[in-house]
Amino acid sequence: MGDTTAAPRLGTLIIGNCQAGVQLASTLRELGDTDPITLVGEEPHAPYQRPPLSKAFLKGEATADSLAFRTHDFYREHSIDLVPRERIFRIVRNADGGVATAESGRTFAFARLALTTGAAPRTIPFEGSELEGVSYLRTATEATVLEQQLREARNVVVVGGGFIGLEVAAGARAAGKNVTVLEAAPRLVGRAVSEQTSEFYLQAHRRRGIRVVLNAQVVRFVGEHDRVTGVELGPRDGDGSGEIVAADVVLIGVGVVPRTELAVQLGLEVDNGIVVDARALASDGLTVAAGDCANMPNPSIGDFGVGRIRLESVQNAVEQAKVAAATLLGLPAEHRTVPWFWSDQADLKLQIAGLSGGHDRVVLRGEPDSEKFSVLYYRGGRLIAADCINSPLDFMAVKNALHKGLSVPADVATDTTVPLKKLLAAVETADAGRAVPAPAAVDLAPPAVPVPAGSPAA
Amino acid sequence: MPTVSYVAFDGTETIVTGFAGDSVMETAVRNGVPGIVAECGGSLSCATCHVFLCAESAGLFPPKLDLEDDMLDGTAVDREDNSRLSCQLKLTDDVSVHVQTPETQV
Numbered sequence A: 001m002g003d004t005t006a007a008p009r010l011g012t013l014i015i016g017n018c019q020a021g022v023q024l025a026s027t028l029r030e031l032g033d034t035d036p037i038t039l040v041g042e043e044p045h046a047p048y049q050r051p052p053l054s055k056a057f058l059k060g061e062a063t064a065d066s067l068a069f070r071t072h073d074f075y076r077e078h079s080i081d082l083v084p085r086e087r088i089f090r091i092v093r094n095a096d097g098g099v100a101t102a103e104s105g106r107t108f109a110f111a112r113l114a115l116t117t118g119a120a121p122r123t124i125p126f127e128g129s130e131l132e133g134v135s136y137l138r139t140a141t142e143a144t145v146l147e148q149q150l151r152e153a154r155n156v157v158v159v160g161g162g163f164i165g166l167e168v169a170a171g172a173r174a175a176g177k178n179v180t181v182l183e184a185a186p187r188l189v190g191r192a193v194s195e196q197t198s199e200f201y202l203q204a205h206r207r208r209g210i211r212v213v214l215n216a217q218v219v220r221f222v223g224e225h226d227r228v229t230g231v232e233l234g235p236r237d238g239d240g241s242g243e244i245v246a247a248d249v250v251l252i253g254v255g256v257v258p259r260t261e262l263a264v265q266l267g268l269e270v271d272n273g274i275v276v277d278a279r280a281l282a283s284d285g286l287t288v289a290a291g292d293c294a295n296m297p298n299p300s301i302g303d304f305g306v307g308r309i310r311l312e313s314v315q316n317a318v319e320q321a322k323v324a325a326a327t328l329l330g331l332p333a334e335h336r337t338v339p340w341f342w343s344d345q346a347d348l349k350l351q352i353a354g355l356s357g358g359h360d361r362v363v364l365r366g367e368p369d370s371e372k373f374s375v376l377y378y379r380g381g382r383l384i385a386a387d388c389i390n391s392p393l394d395f396m397a398v399k400n401a402l403h404k405g406l407s408v409p410a411d412v413a414t415d416t417t418v419p420l421k422k423l424l425a426a427v428e429t430a431d432a433g434r435a436v437p438a439p440a441a442v443d444l445a446p447p448a449v450p451v452p453a454g455s456p457a458a
Numbered sequence B: 001m002p003t004v005s006y007v008a009f010d011g012t013e014t015i016v017t018g019f020a021g022d023s024v025m026e027t028a029v030r031n032g033v034p035g036i037v038a039e040c041g042g043s044l045s046c047a048t049c050h051v052f053l054c055a056e057s058a059g060l061f062p063p064k065l066d067l068e069d070d071m072l073d074g075t076a077v078d079r080e081d082n083s084r085l086s087c088q089l090k091l092t093d094d095v096s097v098h099v100q101t102p103e104t105q106v
């Protein structure tokens, strides 16, 4: 179907077949599109969910098959031509469509084009990165290797104290391994959460027996017979010598970079992702982009069209893909859901609602040492986001509040004897009609956003 | 093989044959049954897999744990006594399950 020569009717070509790509294809069909849809991806598996790769998968509780989004019958019944194992490296396009070429030489002609190419792990060029046992985690193929290596490992080192790194570290520790987390920054998950949440994770993981080194400077990976045996650290304060931390397995989780190579080649504007408008249209006004690869205005940060951001989350990929699908069909596109994110680190469940970027006040609800508490973020007196640890009731209350445009007064939010839900309801009546406008511009540097991977090593 | 009947808010019924060990949520999502979103893929983080479990199917599943109960408190359509998160409902051999899906999940 995707092959060019005799195709009578051209349809949509979606490059990248994960969360955003699958959603885009499904939504096109839901919206009544009957033109051909081709969903191309370079990975060998049928499209699957990534979040469990750092969670259930490493415990041996999931496989690429069990994580598949849809059955093969679904794609067949919805006439979605699923093409795995093809990496697109060149696209030629004009206003009426174009042709994409894969490395295999196979070509895909299209009338409409969507880029859902996602992101790739940020790599660090340390000496010894090529040693066996040193890995990154983005794909099911990588997770399969890591799961085997972890099973046999005694000493596990995680470089990067972001969500993915901490999830792997917590899982390995729960399985009885010696685990060290090396974080270059002065705190954990620095890009995504408040200092209170970072400090909580530091204490909670240390309580569980993980060694966490902050301000860690990795010098190189050392090995014997091509296998990693340790990670050499640079000298630290008051400690003249560089330590070598023993390691049978090293996981590097220092963030991701958006995959923009095709967009660059197409001459599209790129700036920390493919720059798209609120309808997911790239700078050529023709191509749409969605998911981890896209940098889009977000209604949750200030005025629409002012605060733009590139997020790395399932919710974001799903939401943007729906918007992109509507746009391709010339339908109005509407953002409907509040940004949210989760991270399961062993028995610690984090749920984040909203975007905390630009907050000017942080309120603690509950006691961090109890391992059940929430951090509420305010801007201009209005609730904009929350990190909820083992507090699903708080999370659901904040997510619903943001969805409905409600808030909770900061001074009463600390009272854990009253459910947040009740406090919201009170605000709803007392505060009715007194909508607080968001500021026109938001300072997004450094971005405090839900992102799953570790903070950059730099 | 287990079967699941999903009745949407508008009354449309979809019947799917599933596999023992899969959840009511997974069976719906993989087959594109509308009415169940399941953003978190079953990790009890999103509450967008809310269903109303019909009385005759109630005994087929263990009662809910605290976390599921808490998450049900914030579903898009308010919970009722027979509300469950379908990612927690694991199918067993040859059961026949009936659920209704709410008007919206988000």
Ligand SMILES: Cc1cc2nc3c(=O)[nH]c(=O)nc-3n(C[C@H](O)[C@H](O)[C@H](O)COP(=O)(O)OP(=O)(O)OC[C@H]3O[C@@H](n4cnc5c(N)ncnc54)[C@H](O)[C@@H]3O)c2cc1C
Binding pocket: A015, A016, A017, A018, A019, A020, A021, A040, A041, A042, A043, A049, A050, A051, A052, A053, A054, A086, A087, A088, A089, A116, A117, A118, A119, A120, A137, A138, A139, A164, A259, A262, A290, A291, A292, A293, A311, A312, A313, A314, A315, A317, A340, A341, A342, A343, A344, A452
């Ligand atoms: C280990 C891990 C844990 C995570 N945990 C969570 C979590 O708990 N909660 C959460 O909300 N999010 C989590 N995430 C993030 C979430 O998985 C991503 O935000 C989501 O997958 C983004 O979807 P996407 O479709 O935009 O991009 P991707 O998932 O990156 O998919 C893009 C696809 O496009 C393919 N591709 C790219 N370029 C080409 C090309 N030129 N030709 C062919 N194919 C191409 C890629 O191979 C890839 O398969 C996690 C991610 C990882 C890796």
Ligand code: FES
Binding pocket: B025, B038, B039, B040, B041, B042, B043, B044, B045, B046, B047, B048, B049, B071, B085, B086, B087, B088
């Ligand atoms: S799928 Fe998210 S809670 Fe059930």
